Amino acid sequence: MSLSSMNAHKLVHLDLKGAAPRIEYLQVLFPFLKKFGATGLLVEYEDMFPYSGPLEELAQRYAYSKDNIGEFLQLAKDNCLTVIPLIQTFGHFEFVLKHEKFRSLCELEGYPSALCPSNPDSLTAISMIIDQVVDAHPAIQHLHIGGDEVYHLGVCDRCKKKMVMENLTVQQLFFSHVRAVCLYIKDKYPHLTIIMWDDMLRFLELPILAESGLGNLVEIMIWHYLPSFLLPPDIWDRFSKVFPNIWVASAFKGATGACMYATNIMYHIDNHLTWLSVLERVKSKFENIRGIAVTGWQRYDHYAVLCELLPQALPSLVTCLSVIYRGTFTADIHSHVTQQLKFQGLLPLNPFDGKDIPICDFPGSDIYTDTIELLRLESAYEDFLHSEGRLSWMNEYHMRRNFTNPMHLEALLAQAVRLLSGLKQLHKKFQTSLKAIYFPDTVDEWCSVYLNPKIEKMTDIVELARNQDRNSGLQT
Template sequence: MACPPWPKGKKLVHLDLKGAPPRVEYLHKLIELFSRLGADGLLVEYEDMFPYEGELKLLQATTHPAYSPDELLSMQEFAKSKGMEVMPLVQTFGHMEFVLKHRRLWSLREAPYCVGTLNPHKEEGVGLVMEMLRQVVKLHPGLNTLHIGADEVYILGEGEESKQWLASPGRTVEQLFLSHVTKVAKAIKEAWPQMNIIMWDDMMRGMSQETLKASGLVGLVQPMLWDYTPELDVEKTVSLLEKYCSAGMTDLWAASSFKGSTSVYTCVPSTQRHVDNHLQWLKVAASLSTDINLQGITLAGWQRYDHLSVLCELMPVALPSLAACLQTLAHGHFGTEAHNKVTEMLGIPSAEVEEIGMSFTDDSVFPGRRLAELMVELNSLLNSDDIRVFETDMFVRGWFSPYHRRMKMVTPLITMQIHSKASAFLTTLQQKADAMREEMLRLYPDATAQEWTEEHISPVTTPLRGITEEIRACVKEMVP
């Protein structure tokens, strides 16, 4: 049965820039599209694309240039002109890989082997986080809301100083987490009294109402509860939100997902999967008590699971999913009307990106459409059974085994057939990869095209190339 549409509050699109940062012209096209699709804000996770300066300059990306201050200001101006608010997300506890990977900052890790978690006992840690926030706030004139991350603070309590701290009776890892976040939130309120502070909720899910009440966080932060699964447990999610509310945190947010949450290396998203996640969130929203002040929902679009993992789906292939998810929120369901709205707004035959086919229409209504089409095509080729099982093919296993290769004793007739099949695959892949690379370079930096190629194409082409070279070497030994 259909739910009422998403009740109230903002609909933010999460722009994760820790991988595949769009070129500025493309970023503007995306913002314009997000606004047309019904989003009214951006949650921007800059990471190493922010133009940090001074002592923090080392945090800037090195594989491609960070955005310049002018580019950031023009992006915000452009977003505002489209009626969209820009909200920065700066990690302040967990997921600080892009900071703590630098040798100069190793000493600020909670434990030497965990690159993501900040040591909560060192004053320099809070100093570092506050300096990052100061620079970000300064480049966001008129900012009134900051997201301080604080999700997935792995192995907290396992560092030497934490172990000593926890040795005192009555102290817990929960308190250790809360005390650091409270310290950061208080410092923010001191620097910018009007600032609203959002944080991810996952580290607080197991905490009792009493622990939360006593933490000092009540009235300081607005938890954002995230769940990206199509099987989201409605009852459990409602009771979690009600718990936060009873503890005094009445201003709450939800976070769903339109890409980047299926698997760490997914290349093409399934719209239906993400629509199902939003349908569950609509049920949650419809079941909440009136005490809860739902501030809005963020549609998360992760570009990497963390700074050191591979690229997830790039934005162009995920735009049909985003459009479908926003329409689901607007209608309360994803029926014919909502589906037609998506296909009409993007000029495509289906909301599933895998079904949009190749076209020669211009991509003004769907910026990046050509790249999306090429990626879908290439992805299905790379995962086709013919290519995937080539090495276990009867002829390869029977007439060109590792033993044959080592002995250089082969049946020329059969190996030449294997060679021509592998060469044909390589030629087709190369043509598609070249076309895709050319298109990708229009929208993304060179480093992104390089990374995507090495992640998805090379693992398939390298063994094929190896086979063709080895066959040539073996046949030379057998044929006059």
């Protein structure tokens, strides 16, 4: 089954809570997305939105300006891409709760993941965020309110007291907050269709779901990123009786490990093929399957390190969009994507296989090839560090005591120097490729997390070994 045959939206998720691209990159990215069948963008601004007034401190140093948002929206319009902002309104609220001004809204003191639904100031803060985002997006028809992974709920004294006084379960406390957010939006912006994630609802029994009152307020977006589905088998029957219109969400990156930096495309192809099979089976249960959001997470939460960068994962994204559009994955589709991305040789579907660095040309392809080179260098680096020779004859303990055998050390040092030189050269290449697309904070974080520790480690080893050489009279 092809989602295109159902006239459903194909949304590309832009997770901007890490490695937000410069507007100049979006100028070449958006036409690319349109070319491969995308019809919209699910945009999670988080701290990249230009909040003002009482919310001013929520905007990070390199946040988009109001003019940038205008450019963003015009680019989307020019490429026939619907924009749906995603605003977290319950869990994943770290970018707000980390600030001293808003810490009193935490459900669990000292843990900024979720806000307290019983604190009246919580809805006030959310309302201000919603107002500013909606005001900056006058043409939108949909608003996503998040609502996923609320890990702390009903644990603070205020919530416990409310649950006792109003005879509420934890689930009903969740419903109460979501309803309050939705009713605020419905009252002030009646033209907006509200979307929320499904995971806080997916295991609830039908009577509880029906009594939640959410069926008339939201359309749920059911997310699942694994190739083999682990959703409750009766989820479609339960949801169809409460939510006549649904969305689904797959992933093209950012779903295989919080510090994974290279994308296994085949993993995500399998996820999409499974989704297409499931939707074909369950589509008759719903009035409408509105569309699919192809998510690309940039951090697992506000405090996690950056994972797979968007340009690096672009081959995965366009392959997944092609699978959605065609309803299958074939050798012809693989060949077509290869040609469109100008790969010399077939697009590798698993970057962990093979040793060659691919040659290709697409928006941000330098970051893609640099990442594959990093993958290869990291493998060589780990092999060297844990090799028997290095651990036996180039051990730091012995080198600090000038207790080494030149016969073995000389060859190991040459190997270490080559690795260090390769890492330093790759660092320079990343500096260039990243600066062309990203702001300085992203460049610094990426290099500091994924390159600098390896360079520092190899530098220490080389310097120790060279000191041995000088003391032993060897020439290096």
